[in-house]
Amino acid sequence: MSNFDRREFIKATAGAGAIGLSGLAGCTGGPSGGDETETTTEGSSGTTEDSKGTTTGSDTTHVGMVYATGGLGDGSFNDQAQSGIQQAREDFDLEFSESQPGAVSEFGNYQQQYAGSSNPDYDLVSCIGYLHADSLSETAANYPEQDFQIVDETVDADNVGSYVFREHEGSYLVGVLAAHLTSMSFSAGAGSTKPDSTNVGFVGGRESALIQKFEAGFTAGVKATNDDIDVQTSYIGSFNDTTAGQEAALSMYNSGSDIVFHAAGNTGTGVFQAAQDKGRFAIGVDRDQSVTKSSYADVILASMVKRVDTAVYNAAEAKVNGNFETGTTTTLGLQDDGVACVYGDQLESEIPEDVRTAVSDARQSIIDGDTSVPQNPSDA
Incomplete structure (x- = not known):
C-alpha cells in the first residue's frame, strides 16, 4: 500500500461506501469485474453484509469487519477502512463480511x-474505532482462539493486534496551513478569509483522548505559526450529527473563524455546509474529503488523511501470509505515511507556494525529531 499514489487511490474508492455495491474500484481505478454473491442481514439497528471476492477455496482467508457508529457512506473513517479491505480482496484470496452497528452497545454482539x-x-475480526475497546477486551477473552484487529486503540490481549496513529502529527500540519491562511487575505473557490480576524476553529466528535490528539496537534501547529491566533473548540458528543456540526461551525464562523478543522466523522459534513453558508473554509479528516464530499470541494482547503485503509490492508495481508502479529501495537505516523496533509482537489493550486513550503518544512521537522507535537490540548 505504501507504493500507491495516495490521491489516485482515494479518488478510485470515493463513493464506494454505500453498502450493496458489488464491483468496487480499487487502486487500479476499475471494478473487480467478477461475479459476487452478497447477502444482507438486518440487525436491531445495524446491518451485516457478506461481500465475497471472485476466488474461493480451502485456503481462502475470511475477515469480518465491524465498523464504527456512523456507518458507511461517511466519506471519512469507515469508508477509509472499507477501502483497505476492498483492496485486500482485490489482491489476495480473501472474502469479507461487514457490519454497521447502530450504537456502541451493539459492538460486542457483532464481534461475538x-x-x-x-x-x-x-x-480475523477487524474492529474499526476506539469505542470498540471495552467490548473487545471482553470478547477477546471469551474467544481466545480468535484473532482480532482493533484500529485506533490498544487492547492488551494475546489475540488482538492493535493499530494506532499519530493523529497529532498530521493535525499539526493542517494547523500550520490554517494559521498562515487566516493571517492573510486569501480567496479561493467559494471561500475567503478576513485578515483582520485571526481566528480558527476545531470541531470534535466525542470528547476523548483520541480526538483530543487532533485538537492538540492542530492547536500546536497554529500557535507555532502565530501565537496571537485564537482557536475555538467545540465537541459535539456524536460522530453522526450533521446538524449539530453545522451549528457549531456556524457559531465559530460568526465569531470570526476563517477556517474550521473537524475530527467528527459524518458530523463534519455539517461543518462543510456551514463553510459554504458563510463563504469560509474547512479542513476535512481521515480521507481526502474534497473527493469523498465533492459537493463541498470549493471550501475544503485540505484534509488530515489518516491511513485507516493501510492499517486494515496490512492486517489482512499479514493474516493471508500467516504472519499477523497479536499482543502488539503498530503505530503509523508521518514517517510511515500513516497520516498526511492532503490539499483539496479544487483549491490546492490556489494555496500560495510559500504556505505549502511552510507545511512541508513542518512535516520534515517532525520526521527529523526537531519538532515534538503534543497529544494533549493542555500542552499545546
Whole structure:
C-alpha cells in the first residue's frame, strides 16, 4: 500500500461506501469485474453484509469487519477502512463480511457473531474505532482462539493486534496551513478569509483522548505559526450529527473563524455546509474529503488523511501470509505515511507556494525529531 499514489487511490474508492455495491474500484481505478454473491442481514439497528471476492477455496482467508457508529457512506473513517479491505480482496484470496452497528452497545454482539461463526470460520475480526475497546477486551477473552484487529486503540490481549496513529502529527500540519491562511487575505473557490480576524476553529466528535490528539496537534501547529491566533473548540458528543456540526461551525464562523478543522466523522459534513453558508473554509479528516464530499470541494482547503485503509490492508495481508502479529501495537505516523496533509482537489493550486513550503518544512521537522507535537490540548 505504501507504493500507491495516495490521491489516485482515494479518488478510485470515493463513493464506494454505500453498502450493496458489488464491483468496487480499487487502486487500479476499475471494478473487480467478477461475479459476487452478497447477502444482507438486518440487525436491531445495524446491518451485516457478506461481500465475497471472485476466488474461493480451502485456503481462502475470511475477515469480518465491524465498523464504527456512523456507518458507511461517511466519506471519512469507515469508508477509509472499507477501502483497505476492498483492496485486500482485490489482491489476495480473501472474502469479507461487514457490519454497521447502530450504537456502541451493539459492538460486542457483532464481534461475538463473527468470532463464534463456523460457516465461515473467520480468520480475523477487524474492529474499526476506539469505542470498540471495552467490548473487545471482553470478547477477546471469551474467544481466545480468535484473532482480532482493533484500529485506533490498544487492547492488551494475546489475540488482538492493535493499530494506532499519530493523529497529532498530521493535525499539526493542517494547523500550520490554517494559521498562515487566516493571517492573510486569501480567496479561493467559494471561500475567503478576513485578515483582520485571526481566528480558527476545531470541531470534535466525542470528547476523548483520541480526538483530543487532533485538537492538540492542530492547536500546536497554529500557535507555532502565530501565537496571537485564537482557536475555538467545540465537541459535539456524536460522530453522526450533521446538524449539530453545522451549528457549531456556524457559531465559530460568526465569531470570526476563517477556517474550521473537524475530527467528527459524518458530523463534519455539517461543518462543510456551514463553510459554504458563510463563504469560509474547512479542513476535512481521515480521507481526502474534497473527493469523498465533492459537493463541498470549493471550501475544503485540505484534509488530515489518516491511513485507516493501510492499517486494515496490512492486517489482512499479514493474516493471508500467516504472519499477523497479536499482543502488539503498530503505530503509523508521518514517517510511515500513516497520516498526511492532503490539499483539496479544487483549491490546492490556489494555496500560495510559500504556505505549502511552510507545511512541508513542518512535516520534515517532525520526521527529523526537531519538532515534538503534543497529544494533549493542555500542552499545546
